[in-house]
Amino acid sequence: MLEETQKYDVFQAIADPTRRKLLEIIAVEELSISTMSSHFTMSRTAVTKHLHILESAGLVNSRKSGREKLYRLETEPLQKLQSWLSIYEQYWDNKLAKLKKVIEDNQDVE
Amino acid sequence: MLEETQKYDVFQAIADPTRRKLLEIIAVEELSISTMSSHFTMSRTAVTKHLHILESAGLVNSRKSGREKLYRLETEPLQKLQSWLSIYEQYWDNKLAKLKKVIEDNQDVE
DNA sequence: ATTATATGTAACCAAATGGTTGTATGTCAA
DNA sequence: TTGACATACAACCATTTGGTTACATATAAT
Known part of the structure; x- marks a missing residue:
């Protein structure tokens, strides 16, 4: 099996205020992308990108539930x-x- | 007096591996820019820029000593x-x- | 079956980031 | 005073970052 290339580390991941806020709201409970997006003025796509960076740094995990993708803190x-x-x-x-x-x-x- | 605009915060400052290494070597003792530069392959100018970012984040302080500028950890x-x-x-x-x-x-x- | 919701992803863009080289200035030593 | 050393700073550049819009796909609800 190939190792997942960890493009981002924790230092880069937490450098952005949006990502820190994401960690903050996700810490309390598992949340879908749409729910998280509602906390920001930026687009859902932008939030998704931030989540991918957090995931790459190992700071979040996700699972599919129906049509939703739920993220939780790691x-x-x-x-x-x-x-x-x-x-x-x-x-x-x-x-x-x-x-x-x-x-x-x-x-x-x- | 005008407040010094703090362009960088600690999260951004430590996001870069070069700046983390700078903190590491500066923690032990006060060092000049040239001395610090010798720990890297990049130019002295590049190191200076990193030091300015660390300074803007309040992570280092500096003082002049003769022709040298000495930095210490904050x-x-x-x-x-x-x-x-x-x-x-x-x-x-x-x-x-x-x-x-x-x-x-x-x-x-x- | 149709519509609304949730997500994925590609293409694009401006600004920030992290580096370079070149030149100028200040200080120490011979 | 001349040269070497330490730093300052401007101008420039490629890549990364953080955002956008547009479109496609999957699932849920009516």
Whole structure:
């Protein structure tokens, strides 16, 4: 089987405000393209393109239901983003951040 | 005084891999443009443009030192990114994330 | 069967992005 | 003061991005 070429990464995907809003509204519940489009002034086609980019970055999944295509949030890339960010936590002097780090370093402890 | 128009936000700024690498090398120590350029194959001018974008997003600060311009990391926008991300933590079932959330909700407790 | 709804996709476009080269200016060292 | 180094900036360019309209197809409802 050929690997799906992941054209977009999470960093590019969240760079656009429309796509961030899409993630926001999709996080709450599975939504169809039309329903999502109603939240924007731009065309449905434009929203579809944004969804394809989010999908390429692994941030959303979709399934067909009748004539609708329902999208839902996929959090794995966001978790990766979080771990990228966590490297920089040491650069702001924040007791909370350090405490988190301690927790992370011991996350095998149930 | 006129407000500096912040043309770029942190999301756009970190979307580019070159700019992420710049943040990475600058995080460790204050560096000049030439020194940073030596880490890339692209021209110094290109690196300068990336630095301007990072600066516009508030991710770096600079100061002149003789003929050099030294840049250093500014973490505030990354902290904002973290708080944006934290909203999504509830969507991955992760005991650690929930623990962190508890800590955050009680961060006034010294 | 016909119509309305939901989506897919191609073709097109303007503006933004990420790079280049060339030239000018400021500073340090010999 | 002359040359080398560090940066600034303008002009230019190809590609990508984010949008559009138009048309085709699939499913649901009457």
